[in-house]
Amino acid sequence: MSSGFLQFRRRLVDYAATFTAAFLSAIVVGTLVAIFAYLLIKGAGSVNWAFLTHTPKPVGEIGGGMANAIVGSALILGMASLIGIPFGIGAGIYLAEYGRNRLGAFVRFTADVLNGVPSIVIGLVAYGLVVFTQGHFSAFAGGVALAIMMVPVVARTTEEMLLLVPQAVREAAFGLGIPQWRTTISITLASARAGILTGIMLAFARVAGETAPLMFTALGNQFWSFSPNQPIAAVPLQIYTYALSPYDDWHRQAWAAALVLVALIVGTISLVRFVFARSTLREAR
Amino acid sequence: MATAVEVRDLKAWFGKTEALHGINMAVEQAHATAVIGPSGCGKSTFIRCLNRMHETNPDARAEGEVKVGNADIYDMPAVDVRRKVGMVFQKPNPFPSMSIYDNVAAGLKLNGTRNHKTLDDVVERSLQQSALWDEVKDVLKKKSGASLSGGQQQRLCIARALAVNPEVLLMDEPCSALDPISTAKIEDLIFELKQRLTIVIVTHNMQQASRVAEFTGFFLMGNLVEFDRTEKIFTNPSDKRTEDYITGRFG
Structure with a gap:
């Protein structure tokens, strides 16, 4: 050639x-x-002011909004994050730093299976765990369902991000006489925080749109509720109900709710990233 | 002359493989001791036994006696040993998430020192000692340790090790990833530091050993073949194997 x-x-x-x-x-x-x-x-x-500030109108009346559902989603997601993120990070630390053994392999396998369990099944589990034992539907039950879904995603990303931190960095810390728990918290975890944050955001965004696990847990609510012990409205539930209804006005509201949900997720992620970026040191490569 | 580190019948294993077969050595205080030998001869394993870093490897273990001062380091908590016996690694390994200041202060801060004045003083003193102060004093808290050049990073790692005020400093091929100018700076530094500090340095570079160290030990296949004053090792070694190695016949 x-x-x-x-x-x-x-x-x-x-x-x-x-x-x-x-x-x-x-x-x-x-x-x-x-x-x-x-x-x-x-x-x-x-999407208008009433949509963002009012509760739903009774069937047949035009107008009303989803303010209670937006607040409800925020409450459920807040509880899910408070429960799910610490468990997820803890499991991830165990897997990366101590889990080179059979228990670790078992935990890893369990997390992967849990990740693949259909969300409606998770909802049933949360129903059995919380709703059944407490005797009523509640925002807390919804939070538990979503937390269960967050744990495996956060755990596996935390593990992978910690494993990306070079062994030399851990050695440097041990060489200074820093105990292992301190090394993990202040050095390894800190070095991997950008990646772990991405994992958390991914888990958050994924569960923010979940409908099925909330059906038998948070249940939904046409009125304001701020109590973790009461049934509460959530945006995805509202979209589900409204989209399947025969009313044109509800269809329009379902579209609006979908838009607001996506905007809120994107907004939350951007805000967290922005706050995080400001607290991170410039590397000035 | 006083002995800083006394090693008696030190054996080390990786799993079932014995990597060191009973090493005896007395390291002189406030001098530099070089450890040379071909790849895989156990020299890194040897110095990692001197601050119990060897056992951070999951299936590694060591046996024997290593005395630093009067204390046997295998009878005290490993974290205490590592504060007495500092270490500088082959590749510069600053903490990537920390500023230059925090890198140097890490050993104290993460072991509980909170006093800002103390930390400021220690950071300045350590960076002065490692000859990095003038290059970084204006960006201490602004720049990450990882943003420095390779040679600067290694001097940062030396400052970080000095900040916890060790009695002995172990250096595992500290210049092997550096250019000749950075290497010369580190060698100058070793000259300064050994006025007060005991240094044990592993090196592949025999010229480096002869430049910086008063004593040299030659390792081969897990044995300390010869240990003597550096000029004796390089001009008139007692053992045939040492002579073969330093004249370049193998290794």
């Missing part, structure tokens, strides 16, 4: 590979953009 042909072929392969990568990325980004655009088109018109 002449060198000219070889050069031509190499350039061709290079272009083809670059184009394929760019094309596939465009599909991924495009899908996301399409979802946002569709939500905006369908929902933006119905």
